[in-house]
Amino acid sequence: MTDSLDISVVVPLLNEEESLPELQDWISRVMEEKGFQYEILFIDDGSTDRSWEIISQLAEKSPHVKGIRFNRNYGKSAALNIGFKNASGQVVITMDADLQDSPDEIPGLYDQITKDGFDLVSGWKKKRYDPIMKTIPSKFFNFVARKFSGIKLHDFNCGLKAYKRDVIKAIDVYGEMHRYIPFLAKGQGFVKIGERVVQHQARKYGETKFGLERFIFGFLDLLSISFVSKFKKRPMHFFGSFGTLSFFIGTIITFWVIGRKIYEIQMGLPARDVVAQPLFFLALVAVIIGVQLFLAGFIGEMMTQTSTKKSDYLVSHKIGLSK
Known part of the structure; x- marks a missing residue:
């Protein structure tokens, strides 16, 4: 019916x-x-x-x-x-x-x-x-x-x-x-x-x-x-994209800071201490954040593949419906 x-x-x-x-x-x-x-x-x-x-x-x-x-x-x-x-x-x-x-x-x-x-x-x-x-x-x-x-x-x-x-x-x-x-x-x-x-x-x-x-x-x-x-079905596309971008930006800046110090030493110029530069630490933060975002995307992908849905509310009574 x-x-x-x-x-x-x-x-x-x-x-x-x-x-x-x-x-x-x-x-x-x-x-x-x-x-x-x-x-x-x-x-x-x-x-x-x-x-x-x-x-x-x-x-x-x-x-x-x-x-x-x-x-x-x-x-x-x-x-x-x-x-x-x-x-x-x-x-x-x-x-x-x-x-x-x-x-x-x-x-x-x-x-x-x-x-x-x-x-x-x-x-x-x-x-x-x-x-x-x-x-x-x-x-x-x-x-x-x-x-x-x-x-x-x-x-x-x-x-x-x-x-x-x-x-x-x-x-x-x-x-x-x-x-x-x-x-x-x-x-x-x-x-x-x-x-x-x-x-x-x-x-x-x-x-x-x-x-x-x-x-x-x-x-x-x-x-x-x-x-x-x-x-929802592709969290890696979001987290992975931003993570990869952050990682590469941080890596490029880190190599640039280190490369500039090597260049200054070779040219006999006053070499700035790498760890004394705020830019170096910002680059390291970008690398770390990039890795974390990438891992978040990877974990999200695994959870998407294995998750099961369940209701988190309880019905106490029903009328006219199957139990």
């Missing part, structure tokens, strides 16, 4: 007990109006309120509702990653649980994947109901992300996205990389990435779980994923 599902809706959440019944009802209403075969996967990222209890109650009432609960808070990336691994739909929709993403957008996103042939479609909250301290840093962050990734999206961090099933099964979302899923998808060869203007609503319950520090971490993650996407 799972193979016949049209849509899986993956909803990561943390302490959203008030919004869950309304969100589930809204999603189900849209799905049934359009005649979709669907499932809703609520991923409880270690909530400390009644969120898991609410999910359990919803699952008892509806066979479409499934749930996964972490034993503690691991972050949105971990929640999405395990949601992707358990999703069965041909199209996977992600959205936040705070009711700011509208389930009414699901049919349009689904059509862009199934009819227009996109691998991934990202929502664009063109009109936002967020405070200015959140919107201004977000605009700057998205500008930098576009430049780094080469992907022309206005809103990388929008939680409302649609994916072809092949995409979410081909990527691993880790750390805080949920902001850069389009970048991860592009790195796996899924280059048909689209965008859709979506309705954004004011938060109805509770408070946002994200602070301004996410933008600082976001830029660090952007640098990290830029590096990993280019050199």
